[in-house]
Amino acid sequence: MNHDACETCPAHASLEQMGLKVDRFDRVVALAGNPNTGKSTLFNALTGLRQHTGNWPGKTVTRAEGGFEFRSVRYKLVDLPGSYSLLSASQDEEIARDFLLFGQPDCTVVVVDASALERNLNLVLQVLEITDAVVVAVNLMDEARRKGLEVDVRSLARDLGVPAVPMVARTGEGLSALLEAVDGITSGAIATRPRRVEGTPEFRRAVSELVPMIEAVAPAVPNPRWIAIRLLDGDARVEQALLSGQLADLVARQRGPAARFSRKIALEGAQ
């Protein structure tokens, strides 16, 4: 790939911003990541929308959707609220978790803050537990450099088993490399070997016993493994969702028409 000045020019990468036109799309890409890592900035850069961004964690509390086209493939991009973990319970984090688990995006881009990599990796590892189709966008490379940190993105990609792309979403640096990776993942050209936290042998046995049971009862649920782990952990909410049948509703809801970017509720972007 050529690293000339055009690298930062989205037009060069045959990216076409489609704004709100998401009625026809070929692939779905989710944007996840810790709060305040630049997900909405990346979302805006790709879709040409102006989802309100702000320098504070918790800016995005709903799911926003936009479209873009890259190499004649139409993508629907879903900007999710920031979350530190898939296990936590605040409503905005739940919105993110539910979509990642049950919305079945064709690719999940986890945006991480290059200057606070270790903390951000917790979420990356958790996302790798539930899906193979992951690209790690190592954003805020400029801030990391300013802090005197050098991030070896190749080592990161090797260790995680998925593509990792260095970026500065604010300036568009790395945008085309990210799109290449997303294209590769969604088309199947890039195969991943996600690093998984394995656990003890008993634990693995317990998980593999529960998974088929869950599949039998709730075949529409895309992530029986995650459900099994949560059940083993004694997560009362997941138990409740399974017993009451909400799990199925949840899956259906993720595929339904989502809350779209609109200016309906005043200033702060999405509702």
Add this chain to the structure above:
Amino acid sequence: METSQTWPLPAVPSAGPGPEPAPAEAIVQRAAALRSAQAASFRDEAVRSLYAEAETVARRAVRRSGAAGHDLDQRIDRLVTSPALGLPLMLLILATIFWLTITGANYPSAALASLFFTVEDYAAGLFTRFGAPWWLTGFVWHGVFRGLGWVVSVMLPPMAIFFPLFTILEDLGYLPRVAFNLDFLFRRAGAHGKQALTMAMGFGCNAAGVIATRVIDSPREKLIAILTNNFVPCNGRFPTLIMLATLFVAAQFPPVFASLAAAGSIVGIVLVGVAFTLLVSWALSRTLLKGEASAFTLELPPYRRPSMGRIVYTSLIDRTMFVLWRAVLTAVPAGAVIWILANIPWGDGNLAWAIAQALNPLGHAIGLDGVILLAYIIAIPANEIVVPTMLMVYMGVGVMTELESLADLRTLLVDGHGWTMLTAVNLMLFSLLHNPCATTIITIYKETLSARWTALGALMPLAIAFLVTFLTATTARVLGLV
């Protein structure tokens, strides 16, 4: 408990004899059994291994090279979040923003107002010349168009200054520092520290502030944040406050200090709002919503240089134009309603006047008058049009004063309608505390899905507004201040 009618496939029929547990229950039971078979510490183990993995991967990928360049951030933070200077600095920043807004908005507001009045006169004259019936001229130009003119000239200039300044602070990363500084107060009130963030969003728009409460994980603290968000003035109410501060408070001071005094009084009103937020949060967490404040971690993001293009777009297009458009949409029908009310004969005068008269005793009790209350009722859909509505009623019902500029406003209110300092102060207080606008009420319902909490969110502030203004009015009268 609801059972499995919503399953994607019908549950496996229990063929076997005896009461077999439903498949979902069987899974949960099996999971519980497997869980107890695990080593007791397996949960901690799982979390620990996750952290360990993250650390390993990060250590291999990140190399610290040379001197860290983020000393400046830390030095600024030590100042901005220091126990001694944090709060005073915050107030100083707030006061500066209001001062810039008031000083900067003065002239353009006046210019816009006189422009609109000129157009109104000219167009009404044209209508009359070409033989349009009086009611059409009146309805279109003195009703609808005047409503529009008021809204634009009173609201546009302050917003066009206030919003960019607010957005710059937001982009710099100052808001989380505000939350950090205020955390101890909210914790003492039994509320969540992140309520400071949702409160800050309320300055932009209370409906947005209510949505922002999703960042609070405890339902109890989230409800507190929703119910009290109304106590910070949204941008729709700032023009009201700014106008009153300029016309009444500033006029008490020599011109040199006038805008400073006006800015100071708005900071004062904001502080009253924050005090009520804390007070009501405290009261709620001891009565209806009992509980302790939960702990949370708040990240202080690095300071980032705001990008000017985006600031201009966000603050002028997304915020200013959006709010203005909404105000225009509500002001136009309000202007029409007022014109109609003011032109339906009723008794000696007209209907608007009659309604205002009927409301007068209640208005007087809280230091306001019937016209102001009527304006508040008409303006329920959007707080931003209270002042224009009020002025239109005054002008429609009293002597038909033609306002040439904003400077005539004070004369109209004080000489024409007996306004005093008490009226101005109580109107500011009432505007600060009264019920949220219709959009916010709808948003509260959407977030809580409860008619009862929504009703409380709408009626409690209204009751507090009446109570507080009644107390100040009574006190002022007993002390003989008015």
